[in-house]
Amino acid sequence: MKQTQKVPETFLGVGYTKDRAGLPLEAVRVPVPQPADEQVLIRIAASSLNPLEYKLADLNFMGRTPPVILGLDLAGVVVAVGPGVSDVAVGDAVAAMADLNGDGGWVATGGNGGDGGYALAHRFLTVRKPPSLSFRDAAALPMCFLSAFAGLYRRVQAGDTVYVPGGGGGVGHLAVQMAARALGAGLVISSGSTPQSIAVARQSGAHHVFDYKRDDITAEITKLTDGRGADLVFDSTYSEHSFVETAKAVRQGGSWIVLGVGPGKTTRLVETHSPVDATLAERGAEHVNVNLLRYFSEPATLDGEARAFLQRGMALAMEWAAQGLVVPHIDQTIDSTVEAINAGLQALKAGHGVVGKVAVIVDRDLAYVAQDTPPAML
Ligand SMILES: NC(=O)c1ccc[n+]([C@@H]2O[C@H](COP(=O)([O-])OP(=O)(O)OC[C@H]3O[C@@H](n4cnc5c(N)ncnc54)[C@H](OP(=O)(O)O)[C@@H]3O)[C@@H](O)[C@H]2O)c1
Structure with a gap:
């Protein structure tokens, strides 16, 4: 040593x-x-x-x-x-x-x-x-940045419409910035429930921010995308209520990415029936789970590739913050x-x-x- x-x-x-x-x-x-x-x-x-x-x-x-x-x-x-x-x-x-x-x-x-x-x-x-x-x-940065990175990096394509509910949250505001400023999304849509969280989502680069307690966000996204829906939804809210709604906003063949254990399992103690997979199946949309905890609870998943991915995430966290892209x-x-x-x-x-x-x-x-x-x- x-x-x-x-x-x-x-x-x-x-x-x-x-x-x-x-x-x-x-x-x-x-x-x-x-x-x-x-x-x-x-x-x-x-x-x-x-x-x-x-x-x-x-x-x-x-x-x-x-x-x-x-x-x-x-x-x-x-x-x-x-x-x-x-x-x-x-x-x-x-x-x-x-x-x-x-x-x-x-x-x-x-x-x-x-x-x-x-x-x-x-x-x-x-x-x-x-x-x-x-x-x-x-x-x-580390935990929240790596969570957003695990969801969005190499998935967002230039010009994509990305929907990040909860863009005032710890993970959410970094995800909005990452999509809008570092990964080249064309349109970033977000949500919040208070003037403060809505303001942070806007300052983070979201083009449209809705109030999830008041607005029909799926209808708004349908309008904004000429009926298609979002190419990619990244839901890090850990809220079943949010999951059920945001799954409806993804386009046919798009991706719905959830942080953590996912639909029906948000309490960790009881598993409930969730309609999310049926909603995604109707759209032929991909359901992706990203979960940092998995790397540490299942050591076999912490292989060389996973280590290199997380190391790249830590390096980009510093680089993008220093450049003012993800702050x-x-x-x-x-x-x-x-x-x-x-x-x-x-x-x-x-x-x-x-x-x-x-x-x-x-x-x-x-x-x-x-x-x-x-x-x-x-
Ligand atoms: N397993 C993993 O890999 C991992 C890693 C990091 C975080 N997490 C988990 O991810 C969750 C988020 O972490 P965080 O640090 O971002 O927490 P946070 O700062 O408390 O943010 C939570 C966000 O969710 C939003 N929200 C709550 N209900 C919503 C709904 N129905 N629709 C839309 N947005 C809603 C809130 O918006 P308003 O404040 O505007 O209401 C807030 O912006 C936590 O449960 C955390 O434990 C898991």
Whole structure:
């Protein structure tokens, strides 16, 4: 293991300490992990909130033995690397995603750094952060960007009509930007239910944004496409209500792409009958499931091709953000305290009050250090 920086033996993380205890998360002192083959140990500057984090606390469905530290989106500085890591080195500023069946880097020190927060990431999920991109913005990208990327990359063709419901959401607003600004879609249609989320979908590049509680969006898409429907629908809302509606908007022979486990299974606990497959069959449309969790819950799926795909996604996240093509909308920036993280996750769980992303400052000195200055405190 290559390591030149002094790293403490433990840190005060934030996570769940009991099986399926749900929120609130708690502060718990844990050992700083050691990087194994092809792993990188990162001192965390910033992270972000994702719905996955309250779901893991609620259901512990990755089968972990608590305590489990959350905060799986990571941006910070490499402090140690395991054997087989050559593309990043100690001292590099990086963005990364921790394994979704692993630990993250939230701390209970309120952004003051304290002992710092530390997390491991695989080499292929770690990428150098461009100097022009802040740690805060870099940390808002990994999970949501990779989710949008897994749905849209190599599927959107130049000129396509793409429908992304929920274009004010964490994944949704990045998907709208990706389709409209990076992948050459001709027409991007989106939706939201509040003035704030509708505004974020518009700012993200959607040409038309409807109110899904008020408008007949399928009829609007039919009009906008001269009766054809959308070439591609990417539904990352995790809402059965949305799935049933958006499946009707896809054209004959088009693609309906869903993030996660898909129709009829949104609760994870009970499977319900869903009409989505029948709707898609009437249209001869393809039903595609993209699910980042699958890579980590079924290790056999994490083969060389999947690793290369995710590594390409991490590289493009940095490249497109630095070019201003796909930029996270940070709705709130919170300090890494148990209270602030719990409040943020509660709001995400309740499904209101959050648009775009909530950034978490884990270590203020590191996060706000001048971009071209080596982090003095390390
Ligand atoms: N398995 C995976 O690979 C994976 C990866 C990442 C995320 N996810 C899951 O994907 C979901 C979305 O994540 P996120 O970070 O984007 O969450 P988020 O920021 O809470 O966004 C949810 C979005 O869904 C929209 N929405 C809710 N009901 C809708 C409906 N009926 N029609 C249209 N839009 C609707 C909301 O719009 P308004 O706010 O305007 O109402 C909001 O924009 C979460 O459940 C998350 O756990 C899964």
